[in-house]
Amino acid sequence: MPHSILEPLAKYVSGTVRTGEGAARNLRTGLWNGSADIETIAAVECLTASDVENAVRIASDYNAHVSVMGGGHDWTARSVCRNGITLDLRSLNKTRVNRERATLSIEGGAIVQNVLDCLPDDMAFVAGVHSQVGVSGLTLGGGYGKLNSRFGLAADTLQRAEVVLADGTNIVASADENPDLFWALRGAGKNFAILTSAEFALFPLEKVLNAKVFIPLAQARASLRVVQDILDEAGDNLSTFSAFTAVPNQGFGLVLEPLWSGRKQRGEHYLGLLSRLEGATVLVKSWVVYRDIYDASSDAAWPDGQGYRMDAHNIARLTPEVIDVTVECARRSPSEKNCIMLHDFRGAAARVPTEATAFPFRFNHFNMQIVARWEPGRSDEEAKGRQWIEHIRAVLNPLSTRGGYPSVLGLDSHDRARAFYGEAIEALTVIKRKYDLENRFSADFGLF
Template sequence: MMLTNQNPLLRELAARGEEMSFDLGGLLFNAAVDAQALAIVKCRDTAHLSSVIRVASEHGTPMAVLGGGHDLSGRGFVKDNLILDLRALSSVTTDSDSMTVTIGGGTLSGDLIENLPPHLVSPLGTVSTVGVTGLALCGGYGRLTSSLGLTSDTLERAEVVLADGTIAIASEEDDHDLLWAIRGGGSGFGVVTSCRLKLHHMPEVLISMHIYPMEHAHRILLLCQDLIDLHPTDLNLFMGFMTGPNGQPVLFVSPTWTGDRNIGEALVGDLQADKSALTVQNGWMPYKMTFDKEAEKAWPKGRNYSLPTQTVQRLDRETVEILIQAALNFTSPFSALVIHDFHGVATRIAPTATAFPLRSAHFVIEIISAWDGVANGQISDHLAWANAVSASLGTVSLPGGYPNLLSPHEGERARQFFGGSAERLKAIKSRVDPDDLFRSATGRIPT
């Protein structure tokens, strides 16, 4: 309460009877983040959020949004920020006739997939506790990217509370520029309280999971590149390295097939028939079954994480060798390398059609260093491993990086990523947030 008495904004919010909290414990996924904030305000609906933003704007107070809390950098949780808690704005309304779904700004991926009809899908990420809106604002790679595009590519309309508290509609008919910006351009343009996403008819997908020992990793990853070259649209590959049950690193390869049943089953059969493979999953199933909450426990909320990323054009011999050496040198049994593919349908969208300009085929590689306290080695060792792997991959990587996963200190990489989109994004930002009150946003381009 002392903080409330000392800060004019907090005094005003308290006088209005706002529900505020100063307890930041457990809000963020990454325990390595030193979470701070001016206060957290629980927002009930769009009108309430608008009024809170208006007051904060009048005081010139910077703001950030809490949705799923999965920003690994926790960039919004700094001492001067008023945190707008959107978790109560969770809703899912499906319109099967128009093949769309409208969701609240605090809706998690798991909430969405559980409430969709079984034959309709929305391409999402790979973790059920990630907020859909935050995922979409910077892109959204997942198991259906090659077949259906990024999450941001499905965004048709959004209700956005701007920095002065006014409400804008981002759509082709109302504010085309704002819609363009929030389709992959980051979260710094306002607070999305609801959005409409395009749905696709897809009753089943073919999913399998194969584990390979390290001595076969080089051959299998080159094979995976060949398979994607042959099937860039129907085949999505989620793969990488993790520590196996015996404490040694292993390669995992998990195809998602959306095309002809016979071709898909033959492809999976070939992966399964490899003498080195251990197959732990294989079959046709609804897309929502790709979200495995038990598997997600391998990287739980509350653990310490460092997650640099790099983007490579292909899984060639040099890249594969860097990945194998990185896995052999894991400093923690919780660390991993995760590879997301981007091919097919996602590459057919023009680079200028949305703010997400990288439309050539590529892979995003997450370098996940994870540890519990210091029991698994010194923290500096884990950070040094992640940074060294990132530097090695940087020698074969494309410029820039995936904005959703760039740290607040990688603004220049964000600028490189957006390239020709950067100036248009900065112009739209100046229009909707001239005082830069949403300055802790993902995808931030240095001024």
């Protein structure tokens, strides 16, 4: 790509255009993974949606690839375009709530925390478990979180998106306008267009029961069996995010994070079952407004700038075999900074028809995510983390269903990303050709 692209970019984009070391240094400040390689021809700061349009139009004139940085939480740094230009949307982060219509409007670079900052006490929106993740990145990949069983995936709550296409034109994608693109954006949508703003459904919600229960590793097997039993019995009002992780003053063990959004007595009943598990310590228990389930201690488990590697598996059920293998993997973790998480997916999210969105995995399952973490520069720790993740893959693959969550799969797992989408790949390919024939948006998810 000729360097002369920098001139029109500087002229027609109102934000700063950086190149070389300056670009890398600046983008690094927005990336979660401190060990990710960063190289890009230009980092283009977009302050308005028109900046995005202009930058993409210029990229189109120069036949350049384009990627987008939102919340910067893709661990492989797919937000950074190595052989093209990187549009930095971090300043496009306004959010607004319309109480009458029960909707949330966001700009394309908003993160979950931006939404929490404007969310009324009696309303909820569907997001993941971490407040610093980008809302667009989360939604375009699906969006697992603690309210999936009540209200669906984050992608299911998307109502309308304004996007910039590969030629720089601006269109709306919704159920009524460009419905094929709207379908693709909900679950497989990171390489079709750039989302500059979007509207989501909000949900009225009274106080929820938010808890964290620590279980020592030695008791984790029995506890996870009970978790599966409880989830089988409880309706949509309960979710139980679980994580093998280190907890101050407790050590490395299993943390169960039930969230109950229904009648008080029944919520207390389920929490009672979990808190009476052998060895259980209740770390947190409170009836809070939904916004307050996000607390600093959760975010602190994954600080920015550390070295990270992740992997993902879809687990149909916590069978005794799956539980034994998972607990053994946790026990073998070479570092207490590592983590194995289980998002439960059921209820409303599982009832959405398979063909309704590009997220075809519409049956009860657990999205298992593995995180290896190390101090940047500690190649010995990095190597151990990589080996641990590879070991988990070897022992869990035979027990997994159709790959893993593509948003979290690495660059060596394209076969598993394709397995996840299954027959939807064909339709996605047709839509990709229609909206981005030249593959302007080419972040490497291995689908096209």
